Amino acid sequence: MLLRMRNIHKVFGKVSVLNGVDLQLERGQLLGLVGENGAGKSTLMNILGGLFVPTEGTMTLDENLFAPTSPNEALQAGIAFVHQELNLFPNLSVMENLFISGFPKKRFLGLSLIDQKSAREKAKELLSIVGLNVSEKVKVGQLTAAQQQLLEITKILSRSPRIIIFDEPTTSLTRHEAEKLFQLIERLQSEGIGIIYISHNLEDVMSLADEIMVLRDGNCVRQENQNAFTLPKLIKDMVGRDLETYFPQRDVTPLREKCLEVSQVGAEVVHDVSFSIRKKEVLGLYGLVGAGRSEMARLLYGLDVMQKGTIHWNGQKIQQPSPEKWVQEGVAFLTENRREEGLMIQQSIARNIQLAGLPNYTTPLQTVRFRDLDSDVEQQARANKIKYNNLKDQSVATLSGGNQQKTVLAKWLMIAPKLLILDEPTKGIDIGARHDIYSLVNDLVKKGSSILLISSEIEELIGLCDRILVMGEGRIRDEFHKAAFDRSAILEAALHGKENQTLAT
Amino acid sequence: MKQIQHSGLQWVSNNSTLLLFAVAIALFGILSPAFLSFQNAFNILVQAAALGILATGMTFVLLTAGIDLSVGSIMFLAGVISGKMVVDGAPLWWAGLVVVVIGLEFGCLNALLIYRLKVIPFIVTLATFYVGRGLGLFISDTRAINLPESFLTLGSGKVLGIPLPVILLFFVITLAHLVLTRTTFGKHIYAVGHDPEKARKAGISVNRILLGVYVICGFCAALGGLVAIAQLGAVSPTFGLQSEFMAIAAAILGGVSLFGGRGNVFPGTLIGVLLIQTIQNGLVMVNADPYLYPLITAAVIFLVVGIDSLQNQRREKAKRLGLK
Numbered sequence: 001m002l003l004r005m006r007n008i009h010k011v012f013g014k015v016s017v018l019n020g021v022d023l024q025l026e027r028g029q030l031l032g033l034v035g036e037n038g039a040g041k042s043t044l045m046n047i048l049g050g051l052f053v054p055t056e057g058t059m060t061l062d063e064n065l066f067a068p069t070s071p072n073e074a075l076q077a078g079i080a081f082v083h084q085e086l087n088l089f090p091n092l093s094v095m096e097n098l099f100i101s102g103f104p105k106k107r108f109l110g111l112s113l114i115d116q117k118s119a120r121e122k123a124k125e126l127l128s129i130v131g132l133n134v135s136e137k138v139k140v141g142q143l144t145a146a147q148q149q150l151l152e153i154t155k156i157l158s159r160s161p162r163i164i165i166f167d168e169p170t171t172s173l174t175r176h177e178a179e180k181l182f183q184l185i186e187r188l189q190s191e192g193i194g195i196i197y198i199s200h201n202l203e204d205v206m207s208l209a210d211e212i213m214v215l216r217d218g219n220c221v222r223q224e225n226q227n228a229f230t231l232p233k234l235i236k237d238m239v240g241r242d243l244e245t246y247f248p249q250r251d252v253t254p255l256r257e258k259c260l261e262v263s264q265v266g267a268e269v270v271h272d273v274s275f276s277i278r279k280k281e282v283l284g285l286y287g288l289v290g291a292g293r294s295e296m297a298r299l300l301y302g303l304d305v306m307q308k309g310t311i312h313w314n315g316q317k318i319q320q321p322s323p324e325k326w327v328q329e330g331v332a333f334l335t336e337n338r339r340e341e342g343l344m345i346q347q348s349i350a351r352n353i354q355l356a357g358l359p360n361y362t363t364p365l366q367t368v369r370f371r372d373l374d375s376d377v378e379q380q381a382r383a384n385k386i387k388y389n390n391l392k393d394q395s396v397a398t399l400s401g402g403n404q405q406k407t408v409l410a411k412w413l414m415i416a417p418k419l420l421i422l423d424e425p426t427k428g429i430d431i432g433a434r435h436d437i438y439s440l441v442n443d444l445v446k447k448g449s450s451i452l453l454i455s456s457e458i459e460e461l462i463g464l465c466d467r468i469l470v471m472g473e474g475r476i477r478d479e480f481h482k483a484a485f486d487r488s489a490i491l492e493a494a495l496h497g498k499e500n501q502t503l504a505t
Numbered sequence: 506m507k508q509i510q511h512s513g514l515q516w517v518s519n520n521s522t523l524l525l526f527a528v529a530i531a532l533f534g535i536l537s538p539a540f541l542s543f544q545n546a547f548n549i550l551v552q553a554a555a556l557g558i559l560a561t562g563m564t565f566v567l568l569t570a571g572i573d574l575s576v577g578s579i580m581f582l583a584g585v586i587s588g589k590m591v592v593d594g595a596p597l598w599w600a601g602l603v604v605v606v607i608g609l610e611f612g613c614l615n616a617l618l619i620y621r622l623k624v625i626p627f628i629v630t631l632a633t634f635y636v637g638r639g640l641g642l643f644i645s646d647t648r649a650i651n652l653p654e655s656f657l658t659l660g661s662g663k664v665l666g667i668p669l670p671v672i673l674l675f676f677v678i679t680l681a682h683l684v685l686t687r688t689t690f691g692k693h694i695y696a697v698g699h700d701p702e703k704a705r706k707a708g709i710s711v712n713r714i715l716l717g718v719y720v721i722c723g724f725c726a727a728l729g730g731l732v733a734i735a736q737l738g739a740v741s742p743t744f745g746l747q748s749e750f751m752a753i754a755a756a757i758l759g760g761v762s763l764f765g766g767r768g769n770v771f772p773g774t775l776i777g778v779l780l781i782q783t784i785q786n787g788l789v790m791v792n793a794d795p796y797l798y799p800l801i802t803a804a805v806i807f808l809v810v811g812i813d814s815l816q817n818q819r820r821e822k823a824k825r826l827g828l829k
Contacts, residue, residue, distance in 0.1 A: 091767055096692050102708075116687070
């Protein structure tokens, strides 16, 4: 047995992320690791990679006790990560990237110089092993996404790893490139390297894996031979739970009247997207990473420039959408990265909540009615169930992810939005805070607002939406109405569409 | 067809500094035939030496996405102290050594404040800018120091017919080029400039790199200051004022990015330095109104930086759309 993880627990503060997970990996085996966002996949892998120390549990590597305390230690032991975000420097050459952590050296006039000749030879040798057919002198920024990924793997292979963890390796690859990657992975397996493969693309996992492990809410649902799974069964294992308990009821039917109409909107990676949202409707938008969902929302909100198409808001055409106009119209956009785009991270909770609604508390003389503002901010913070010690002095950086997200939401609820666009609102948020956010969304709809909910979690969409659109490769691929919601059909639409697209080209 | 147009534009924007250089030479050449003489070209090189050395140091800092505003003050302080020493009868080599030590110390101070206190380089070096200038004014009683003849040999001396400042410039640029292209330290500078977090993950000690670049910048400031006072023969209370901006402008004209990780000393920064010096020299040759100099420098900077910004925006957009 190459790797054995036994009874792994991990608790962050009060939140338990992993509750006694077991994992086994044989030499040359490929273990597919699947589960929803927040199921604990990355925590488990970060424990293996030495980033976190488990609260409880043990690991053995080749039957020896293995307890890394730093990523470097894990790396030395032969555990290598291929992250979704590659650790490459586009401003340096292929050769320089390969040896950035340790160049071959020579002495010249007392200076310690890079031994260009031997570095180049070694680089060529490494590149030929993985079949990456580029010059070692070329800048990495000029390589395609697939070539960059191969380069990252090359870098890893030069350290002779025992286990390689792939985290969503195919999201930026075309189908053809992905197939080539799979061939390489197979070769690595045949050399005895154990592979852990994490992906939301379940078809890939089904076809690649020897064994599959399903994680859900920090528990291992099961680890079994790949033959024991079928795609629908796998999906059910991933998301199968009593949805009603997590998703509060909402007895609101959408009105016939439309509030937003989008037609033929397009730019670089978004193509001819048309749809409309009714008043009091929750419209879901599903798609794999890179499907163009966030890009579409950014176009709509005027964060990126729309190249074609028209947008109507309550029957009126919006010329050149901009966040400023939308806020005036009562349309809010909760972006995907709350830390970078949603919050002034060092400022107080109150300052953050005030931001969007401030114009409504401004007198004709441009002074602010602070008494009204302060009391409304506090009321909103309480309604959102933000857990804080001091609203006015505590910076949002000190809050947990869930409470940060509730703060962003509070900021937007201060303008009582008629349409709220939510982009991955529950990413990296624990179950309790999710439930609170879902309730807030429902309350808003009851008051007459509409929601556009972008999410990678089918379960969340099914639990909340009246209608779900599925996007793939920048286009809308399919539409599902509430009566016809079906997890596997939705997932398949997202996957399958991609499949068709590549067959056609 | 669109493709051809596109790559043509690309070529123009990639070589904007060289094109400007050619335009400047052609223009001044037409207006004043003496401008094109060999002697004048040589003069430009001699005049460019001090700025070239400063800008080389500045390039190291800019490559890490930092900035050093204290360069002019280091020059001034080093000039004042060494000038006083020499006037008081200290030997030249001793004064030179003190100058270099002052430069190194300021570099150390800048780097330490930046990574120990985690204050952005702009603020830190703005503070040390005032420290250097203030100390210099205090020590010199805000009076100009006239240097003895012996000091001037550094500025006007020749070896094998080549002026010493040019030899120094050549030496500094060669060494800097070697460090940036052929050493681990150089490659790590580019890595840190692109993304310090990634660099840390790749096992690079970011603090050590920062210390290195600010010390190099301080050293170059002191050395460049030495060359400049040796050419001028005096240290006035305004000596070195705005030199940091000239150095930054030269590096940026040479294609060094303010966002870090892109650019080089040779040919990049050297071309930027020569362009600035050529324009200044040319304006003198055609008897332009001296008040126009800063405006023309400004126009050139706007042009080149504008083009760089456009390129950067395109790159950013391509990155966001392509690699996501």
